[in-house]
Amino acid sequence: MRAISGLSAFPITPSDADGRVDADALRRLLEPLAAAGVDSIGLLGSTGTYAYLSRDERRRAVAIAAEAIGGRVPLLVGIGALRTDEAIRLAQDARAAGADAGLLAPVSYTPLTEVEVEAHFSAVAEAGRLPLVLYDNPATTHFRFSPDLIGRIARQPGIVAAKCAAPDPAHAAAGVAALQAAVPAGFPIGFSGDWNVTEALIAGGAAWFSVAGGLFPQTCLAIVRAVAAGETERARMLNAELEPLWTLFRTHSSLRVVYAMADLMGLCRAEPPRPIQPLPPEVVAEIARTVRHLSLS
Amino acid sequence: MRAISGLSAFPITPSDADGRVDADALRRLLEPLAAAGVDSIGLLGSTGTYAYLSRDERRRAVAIAAEAIGGRVPLLVGIGALRTDEAIRLAQDARAAGADAGLLAPVSYTPLTEVEVEAHFSAVAEAGRLPLVLYDNPATTHFRFSPDLIGRIARQPGIVAAKCAAPDPAHAAAGVAALQAAVPAGFPIGFSGDWNVTEALIAGGAAWFSVAGGLFPQTCLAIVRAVAAGETERARMLNAELEPLWTLFRTHSSLRVVYAMADLMGLCRAEPPRPIQPLPPEVVAEIARTVRHLSLS
Numbered sequence: 001m002r003a004i005s006g007l008s009a010f011p012i013t014p015s016d017a018d019g020r021v022d023a024d025a026l027r028r029l030l031e032p033l034a035a036a037g038v039d040s041i042g043l044l045g046s047t048g049t050y051a052y053l054s055r056d057e058r059r060r061a062v063a064i065a066a067e068a069i070g071g072r073v074p075l076l077v078g079i080g081a082l083r084t085d086e087a088i089r090l091a092q093d094a095r096a097a098g099a100d101a102g103l104l105a106p107v108s109y110t111p112l113t114e115v116e117v118e119a120h121f122s123a124v125a126e127a128g129r130l131p132l133v134l135y136d137n138p139a140t141t142h143f144r145f146s147p148d149l150i151g152r153i154a155r156q157p158g159i160v161a162a163k164c165a166a167p168d169p170a171h172a173a174a175g176v177a178a179l180q181a182a183v184p185a186g187f188p189i190g191f192s193g194d195w196n197v198t199e200a201l202i203a204g205g206a207a208w209f210s211v212a213g214g215l216f217p218q219t220c221l222a223i224v225r226a227v228a229a230g231e232t233e234r235a236r237m238l239n240a241e242l243e244p245l246w247t248l249f250r251t252h253s254s255l256r257v258v259y260a261m262a263d264l265m266g267l268c269r270a271e272p273p274r275p276i277q278p279l280p281p282e283v284v285a286e287i288a289r290t291v292r293h294l295s296l297s
Numbered sequence: 298m299r300a301i302s303g304l305s306a307f308p309i310t311p312s313d314a315d316g317r318v319d320a321d322a323l324r325r326l327l328e329p330l331a332a333a334g335v336d337s338i339g340l341l342g343s344t345g346t347y348a349y350l351s352r353d354e355r356r357r358a359v360a361i362a363a364e365a366i367g368g369r370v371p372l373l374v375g376i377g378a379l380r381t382d383e384a385i386r387l388a389q390d391a392r393a394a395g396a397d398a399g400l401l402a403p404v405s406y407t408p409l410t411e412v413e414v415e416a417h418f419s420a421v422a423e424a425g426r427l428p429l430v431l432y433d434n435p436a437t438t439h440f441r442f443s444p445d446l447i448g449r450i451a452r453q454p455g456i457v458a459a460k461c462a463a464p465d466p467a468h469a470a471a472g473v474a475a476l477q478a479a480v481p482a483g484f485p486i487g488f489s490g491d492w493n494v495t496e497a498l499i500a501g502g503a504a505w506f507s508v509a510g511g512l513f514p515q516t517c518l519a520i521v522r523a524v525a526a527g528e529t530e531r532a533r534m535l536n537a538e539l540e541p542l543w544t545l546f547r548t549h550s551s552l553r554v555v556y557a558m559a560d561l562m563g564l565c566r567a568e569p570p571r572p573i574q575p576l577p578p579e580v581v582a583e584i585a586r587t588v589r590h591l592s593l594s
Contacts, residue, residue, distance in 0.1 A: 109404065
C-alpha cells in the first residue's frame with residue numbers, strides 16, 4: 001500500500017444494544033468519506049469502539065467497509081486486543097476481509113513493560129501478516145511509549161507508520177521533532193487528538209488520524225491541504241474556526257460528541273456501547289447549536 | 298452469604314498458551330486454601346487474569362473451583378468486562394456455576410464518567426442476580442473512585458462489600474476512615490495491595506484481598522488473626538518479616554512474582570497470558586532465594 005499520509009478519517013461503528021454492527025448505517029457513514037477522497041479510512045479505531053465489539057462483529061465491519069469503499073481509499077483497521085493471540089487473529093481476519101493495514105494499540109489491563117509491548121508488536125506483525133500502524137493512545141491503553149520504544153518498533157518488519165497523540169500546540173515543533181528523531185528517516189508519524197493536530201501537521205506530521213474527519217471530511221481535508229500547500233496561516237485560520245467543535249470534544253470526549261452528531265445529522269441512531277452513555281439532552285442541544293453555527297461538511 | 302471479612306485468598310488461574318484453564322493445576326492451588334480455612338477465595342481476580350480469559354474458560358474455572366472447594370469457603374469471582382451486557386452474562390454464569398459473590402471492577406478503554414460507572418454497577422447487580430463486591434483497582438481499570446461514588450454504589454441493592462487499594466501505611470487511619478465515612482455503617486471495606494494492607498487492617502479494614510494469600514494462606518492468616526485478636530504489634534512484626542516478599546511484589550508486580558513462585562513450588566508450570574511475560578531467570582533466582590529464606594506456608 002501507499003505510505004500513510006494526509007487525512008485518515010475515523011468514523012464511529014454504529015451497533016445495536018447487543019453489539020451487532022448496523023451495516024446500512026456503517027455504509028452511510030463511509031460513503032461520504034470515500035467520495036470526499038480522504039487519504040485513508042480508519043475503521044474500528046478507539047472512536048470506532050473496537051475494544052467493545054466481538055471478533056465476529058469486527059470481521060463483519062471490515063467486510064462491510066471493504067465492500068462499501070471498493071478500493072477507492074486505503075482501509076486501516078483497529079486490531080488491538082488484550083491478548084497477543086487474539087490480536088494476531090484479528091489481524092488475520094482484517095487482512096482476509098480486505099484491510100490494507102492494521103492499527104495496533106497496546107491495550108492493557110495488567111500494566112505492561114516495554115519489553116512486553118515490543119514483543120507483542122513483533123508477534124502480531126509476523127503472524128498477522130498485515131502491515132501495522134503503531135497506535136499510541138495512553139488515555140485508553142494506559143501504556144506510555146517512550147520515543148526510543150517507538151523507534152525500536154518502527155524498525156521491526158511490517159511496521160509502516162505510527163499514530164501518536166499530538167503534542168500540545170505550544171510545543172508542537174519540539175514534540176514532533178523528538179518523535180521523528182527516534183524513527184528511521186521517512187517513517188511516517190501521524191497524529192490524533194483533533195484539537196491539537198493542526199500545529200503537529202505544520203511541524204511536519206505525516207498524517208491526521210481524525211475523529212472529526214469521520215463526519216466532516218471536506219472540512220478536515222481543507223486544513224490538511226492548506227498545510228501541504230505551505231499555506232500555514234490559512235490552515236491555522238481554518239483550525240481556529242473549529243475551536244467550538246474542539247471545545248466540545250475536550251469537554252465531553254470526541255467519541256460521545258460524534259455519536260450525538262451522527263444522530264443529529266440523520267446518519268444513524270446508534271448509541272455508544274454501555275457502560276458508555278449518550279450525552280444528556282442539554283449537551284446534545286449545545287452540540288446542535290454548534291453544528292448549525294459552523295459550516296461543516 | 299456471610300459478610301465478607303478476614304482473609305480472601307486470590308490465586309492465579311493457570312492456563313495454557315491458548316487461554317485454556319488447567320483444571321488439575323487450579324485444583325492444586327485451591328485445595329491448600331480451603332484446607333487452611335481462609336475466609337474466602339477470590340477466583341479470577343486481577344492476578345487470576347480474568348481480563349485475559351474467554352467467557353467459556355471463566356465459566357469453566359468457576360465450575361472447577363466450586364467443585365474443588367465444595368462449599369468449605371465462600372467463593373468470590375471476578376466478573377468484570379468492558380461491556381455492561383458481558384459483565385451481566387459473566388455474573389449469571391458465575392452464579393449458575395456456584396459463585397457466592399461477584400467482584401466487579403469498572404474495566405475501561407474509553408475513560409468512564411462517575412454516572413456511567415454507577416449505572417454499570419446497578420445494571421450488573423440487578424440483572425446478574427449475584428451479590429457484588431465493588432472492586433476498585435485504578436492501576437488496572439484506570440477508573441478512580443471518589444469516596445462519594447463508593448458510598449452511592451454501596452447503597453445500591455446487591456452490593457455487599459468493597460475491595461479498595463490499601464492506603465499508604467503512613468496514612469492508613471485517615472484513608473480507611475474516609476472510606477468508612479462514605480458508606481453505611483457496617484458495610485465491609487477490605488483492601489488489596491499486600492504490602493500496604495496490614496496497617497489498613499489495623500485501622501479497621503474488614504478484609505484482606507490477598508495475592509500472597511493465594512499461595513501462602515497460613516502466613517497471611519497469621520497476620521489477619523493477630524489483628525483480629527488486637528495483637529497489633531505481633532501483626533506488624535509478622536508483616537515486617539514479609540518485607541522481602543513485598544519488595545519483590547512492588548518491583549516486579551505481584552502477578553508476575555506469584556507465577557514464578559507457583560512454578561518454583563511445583564504447583565503448576567503456567568505462564569501468564571501474553572503479552573505479559575514470565576520474569577527473566579535472574580529475577581526468578583532472586584525469588585527462589587527469597588522463598589527459601591522466608592518461612593512461608
